[in-house]
Amino acid sequence: MQRCSIVSAACAAAVALLHGPGLVRGACNFDKIDVTTNPGFKITVSDDYKVLEDTSINTKYGLYCADTQPSVDGIDRWFKVPIMSVGIRLPIASGFLEALGKRSSLTAAEAPANITNICVDASKLATLGDAGGDSNGSNKVDVVFSSSADSDGNKSVRLPSDDSLTPLQKAEWIKFVAAFFNAEKSADALYSSITDAYNCHWNNLQHLSSKPHAYWVQYTASDTSASDKPTYNVVDSAYQKDLLAGAGTTSATSAPLSDPTDQSAFQAAVKDADFVFDQTNLTKYGQRLAEWHSDFGYTDPQNSGASFLQLHNIWRTDGYTSENGVSNFPEFAYVRPDLVLQDIISIVEPLYNSTYLRHWMLWLGGSTEKTVVIGSDNYNCGSPWLTQVDGCSARSDFTGEDAAESGNASDSIDDSKEDGDDKESSGHSSRAGKIAGGVVAAAVFVGLVLVAMHYINRHRRRARIRALAEAGVYGGESIGLHNTSPRRFS
Numbered sequence: 001m002q003r004c005s006i007v008s009a010a011c012a013a014a015v016a017l018l019h020g021p022g023l024v025r026g027a028c029n030f031d032k033i034d035v036t037t038n039p040g041f042k043i044t045v046s047d048d049y050k051v052l053e054d055t056s057i058n059t060k061y062g063l064y065c066a067d068t069q070p071s072v073d074g075i076d077r078w079f080k081v082p083i084m085s086v087g088i089r090l091p092i093a094s095g096f097l098e099a100l101g102k103r104s105s106l107t108a109a110e111a112p113a114n115i116t117n118i119c120v121d122a123s124k125l126a127t128l129g130d131a132g133g134d135s136n137g138s139n140k141v142d143v144v145f146s147s148s149a150d151s152d153g154n155k156s157v158r159l160p161s162d163d164s165l166t167p168l169q170k171a172e173w174i175k176f177v178a179a180f181f182n183a184e185k186s187a188d189a190l191y192s193s194i195t196d197a198y199n200c201h202w203n204n205l206q207h208l209s210s211k212p213h214a215y216w217v218q219y220t221a222s223d224t225s226a227s228d229k230p231t232y233n234v235v236d237s238a239y240q241k242d243l244l245a246g247a248g249t250t251s252a253t254s255a256p257l258s259d260p261t262d263q264s265a266f267q268a269a270v271k272d273a274d275f276v277f278d279q280t281n282l283t284k285y286g287q288r289l290a291e292w293h294s295d296f297g298y299t300d301p302q303n304s305g306a307s308f309l310q311l312h313n314i315w316r317t318d319g320y321t322s323e324n325g326v327s328n329f330p331e332f333a334y335v336r337p338d339l340v341l342q343d344i345i346s347i348v349e350p351l352y353n354s355t356y357l358r359h360w361m362l363w364l365g366g367s368t369e370k371t372v373v374i375g376s377d378n379y380n381c382g383s384p385w386l387t388q389v390d391g392c393s394a395r396s397d398f399t400g401e402d403a404a405e406s407g408n409a410s411d412s413i414d415d416s417k418e419d420g421d422d423k424e425s426s427g428h429s430s431r432a433g434k435i436a437g438g439v440v441a442a443a444v445f446v447g448l449v450l451v452a453m454h455y456i457n458r459h460r461r462r463a464r465i466r467a468l469a470e471a472g473v474y475g476g477e478s479i480g481l482h483n484t485s486p487r488r489f490s
Contacts, residue, residue: 028065033188036195039169040160041176043184051075052179054158059149061157063179077154082181083142087128087152090161091331092170093145094120096177099335099386100187108141116322116331118374119381128152143180163239167337168195170239174335193389197338198246200392205248205345205352208400212348214249214275216240217266219295232266232296233257235279243337247344248400249275263297273308275348277315278364285325289314289364312365315347319362321371328374329360332386349400 027047035043040056049064049072062075069078087108088094094117097103103119108126115122126140144152147161159177160170171194178187216235222228234257244251257269270276280295282288292314293301301309308314318327333340343358362371372378379385 028182030065030182031184033175033184035172035175037166037169037172039165039172041173043175043179050179052176054149057149057158059158065182077157079143079157079180081179082183085141087126087141087144087155089128089144089146089148089151090159091116092161092173092334093159093177095331095333095335095386096159096174098332098384099174099190100178100181100183101387102181102183105181108144113324114322114326116326116328116374118322118376118379119384145177163235163237166238166242167334167340168198168242170334171337190387190389194336194338197389197392198341200394201338201341201345202246204392204395204398205246205349207396207398208248208349210400211248211250212274212400213251213272214244214247214277214348215251215270215273216244216277216279217270217296218278219280219292221295229261230263230295231260232263233260234266234269240277243341243344244277246341247348249348267297267304267306270308271304271306273306273313274311275313275315276308277317277344279317282316286369288316288369292364312363313347314364316362316364317360319358319371320360321373323373325371327360333360336386338389349398351400352398 028049030045030050032045033043035041040054042051042053042055044051044053048066049062049070051072052061052063053059054061059076060074062070062072062078063081064070064078065081069080084105085107086093086097086102086105087110088097088106089110091114094103094106094109094115097106098117098119103117106115106120106125108128109115109122110128112122112125112127115125128144139155141155143157144155145159146152146156147158149156149158157180159173163170172191174191175184175187178184218233218235220231220233222230234251236251241251257265259265278292280292282291282295284291289312293299298304298306298309304310317329317333320328322328339359342353342356343361345352346356346358347361362369
């Protein structure tokens with residue numbers, strides 16, 4: 001005979017019938033999980049309610065399961081959970097719902113036509129009107145996930161909308177969204193797998209013999225005012241910086257930018273780039289490479305002296321789109337930082353995993369722009385790759401070079417060290433002045449060796465990148481997502 005538990009809905013109802021209304025208040029049995037990356041929120045769980053605190057704006061959301069809202073001070077907004085219907089005003093919310101298996105709860109959106117998830121019938125979604133309006137459709141949903149905590153009155157819940165968080169910090173907000181569905185455990189398990197994969201690939205790329213130079217850039221056009229000027233920026237937000245570092249690149253500009261309106265200073269700062277990742281709002285589809293050259297002032301790209309221009313190594317994140325050209329990146333990619341990192345690694349170090357198929361990256365180097373439209377041939381609604389995380393094995397052997405090149409570099413360093421040891425030994429019995437002179441000479445020698453190695457490594461790095469580019473490894477003619485073989489994209 002099965003024992004009756006007070007946390008069982010059926011048992012609780014039976015006890016209520018026996019003892020009368022109001023005498024039984026069962027605990028919600030909420031799951032307790034850890035928040036690990038300081039992403040800007042906290043979760044506190046009590047017996048019959050939980051509190052989600054958005055620490056960046058000092059707002060607390062209370063979530064409860066009983067018919068009566070708890071009487072607790074300091075809560076800004078209450079929601080009965082699990083919620084059944086959701087409205088969204090930013091793409092990342094749709095991605096979190098998809099990853100949690102809650103896509104059916106999405107019933108309204110600010111711009112339904114901009115939903116790229118093919119598993120959602122956008123034609124059936126209600127349209128949320130202007131944020132803050134009296135008749136904006138939010139009365140049809142239980143909660144509205146937005147970039148503002150006040151967009152839809154008491155239905156509003158804020159999610160991060162900029163890149164001030166690292167990729168793992170931003171992805172951890174899946175736990176925050178999951179709390180509204182009492183799905184914290186499944187969110188925690190998925191996020192843990194994502195974190196393990198991200199950190200594994202991140203660490204594997206920290207043993208390169210020579211780090212490629214890569215920059216994330218953005219051009220912003222001037223407005224209509226006569227005093228306004230266009231700006232040229234090397235993006236250094238936490239999100240982009242962590243991805244580039246995780247791919248083993250260096251992004252320290254040789255000439256720091258003090259004036260973002262100085263086009264010449266920008267060009268000097270990125271001249272040493274092997275790769276550029278762009279997030280400019282380009283609109284001339286089919287001609288975006290020419291548009292990019294024009295925006296950044298490169299009138300003769302091939303003779304500019306910039307390696308990334310000569311090798312056509314300009315990349316963007318909008319290579320995977322809906323049929324009407326809306327990028328899937330802000331909807332799915334923020335949920336899966338491990339895949340974004342692998343996308344970038346596959347560009348800057350394509351030999352790390354030569355069978356990997358990129359998901360979102362668009363190459364601007366080809367004669368045509370090969371975007372991939374999300375469809376049933378590359379996204380299976382019954383078994384979505386967004387929820388499937390491949391394992392990663394730790395390795396310290398990947399240096400970005402083949403065995404022969406690695407051996408030569410190692411031999412050169414070892415020889416220089418041995419020469420230094422011999423000099424130190426022969427001068428050990430000399431006078432103090434001679435020792436001092438030897439130290440200076442050794443320092444000069446080491447400095448010359450370091451300078452020489454820098455130029456040798458740079459030459460070898462660029463020769464290697466050029467060879468890969470000429471072999472079509474970087475851009476090719478597509479980013480691979482149209483492949484319809486049984487192997488899922490991971």
